[in-house]
Amino acid sequence: MASPQKGQPNYIAPSIEPGDSGIWATCEMGKEGKCTAELKDLFEEYAAKLYGGSEAQAEEASDDEAEIDIEAEIKKEVQGMKSNSTRKEALFQPVKVDIQCVLFFKTREPIEPVEFVHRICQDALEGSIKKHRWVKRLTPMTMMGKATAEGLEKVAQSVLQPVFHAEGTQARKFAIRPTRRNHNVMKRDEIIRQIASAVGPGHSVDLKSYDYLILVDVYRNILGMSVIGSDFEQLKQFNLAEIYDPTPKPKVEEGNDATPNTGRKDKMQAADAEK
Template identity: 90%
Template sequence: MDKSKKRKSETSNGGPNPKKSKPWRVPKKGQPNYIAPSIEPGDSGIWATCEMGKEGKCTAELKDLFEEYAAKLYGGSEAQAEEASDIEAEIDIEAEIKKEVQGMKSKSTRKETLFQPVKVDIQCVLFFKTREPIEPVGFVRRICHDALEGATKKHRWVKRLTPMTMMGKATPEGLEKVAQSVLQAVFHAEGTPARKFAIRPTRRNHNVMKRDEIIKQIASAVGSGHSVDLKNYDYLILVDVYRNILGMSVVDSDFEQLKQFNLAEIYDPTPKPKAAEGNDAIPKTRRKSDMQASDAEKSPSIPDTQPSEDKEPRREATQ
């Protein structure tokens, strides 16, 4: 009995093997668990590509670039753009009081909502959710236009930017809903003249909706009053499908002039290959259609629906 009492006293006084109580972490009241942002139907945003393995650095570069242009285009600072958007919104007093109590009205949180990066499981691909007053197409076009006009390059890893006016479910019904919303102002507004258009779909981690099906459904949504012209279009319809979500936007005919919104190409254009002399020269018998096929494999964003330019009859081999 004396020994048992002695052991208890040694343990309680920090003996050779004291038992430590396990620290339990209790979440603070009013602080909800963090939920990673995701792409939802009705969102707008900007797809971006970057150098392999530089997704984190590219995200930081784009946040700085986007915030700079938000201040330039919408006046003052990003916080002012937030306030302008909040004035238009209907204020719920009880919700505002709860947010203040929970500490959810910090400036850092408000800034993140204007350009919110969303992690996707594809190498070299990023997505930024945007919200009003940001208009993705005009916003990206201005960035690329300034770059073409000689604006100082302030990023290293950014490549192509692809604006998405509206996101929806990657189903025929979802595509129809997005098309009705995005195409209305360009093709169906009262007094709209006949337009020439092209469609350029891109699919990532998606094999449910086929490329041809997407093109046919969008062409049907545009309507018979407009015509398809793959080279001299007035407007280009961009469609990006990622897993179970898709996005759409309509860009102007200067899309090619702006290097398809590829900032890397604008600042440092890839030199065009020159025909070598002597034995290394390209054979004259090589057809133009063969060259286009190889170029299409290198650039998956270029549609494979372009008509072949090969007008010469195929020559059969003679024995």
């Protein structure tokens, strides 16, 4: 195995860090690599559509900085550090996670994950052309933090304040939906209670007719949070596969319109009750 050349730093794989923002994604089993490529194309297309003007200005500023410090750029190139990727590509950075069918993309400004994912799903619902095959659900994360009670409190203060605590904010109905992956330290009920406490008095819980849904994703020692609008269910919970190709609803049995055929699970439960 060849050792790195002198003066060339070892490659450090990107990781999810407190303070990051990003987007979780799910895909077909065994298609993580292909899905990563699909999402990169999809995200870059929408970055150009939504932030094209500001991105062009950012690239011009970057060019000016490069002219000022040519010597530093040459040094980077000699050391093998110069990147061929554009600033637009750097808006999204895939991070490897040790879970099948799950991906994570770190994002940076001007990307706002919730608005960004909402626009993608809204366009899909309104009939935009499907350009991907393996992508399923997208879950935006406004801010990441440590998966501890202190970390959750810090993230909650930052993410919830503009929605629930800003001056002039009216009473809102909210729901909380936590997801845990490879994590068994913070219990689901504990997470819910702490977030409800952070929302504070003046707002009420409504699991079905909420104004806002608070999503919390915990992965190993890191967690993320975002606040989603009331059209989350209409947008199939940001599941692009369901938006483009909805799963057929259970059929109603003939001659018994009031009783839907809910499938094998209910039959098994009925059988168990008879024993």
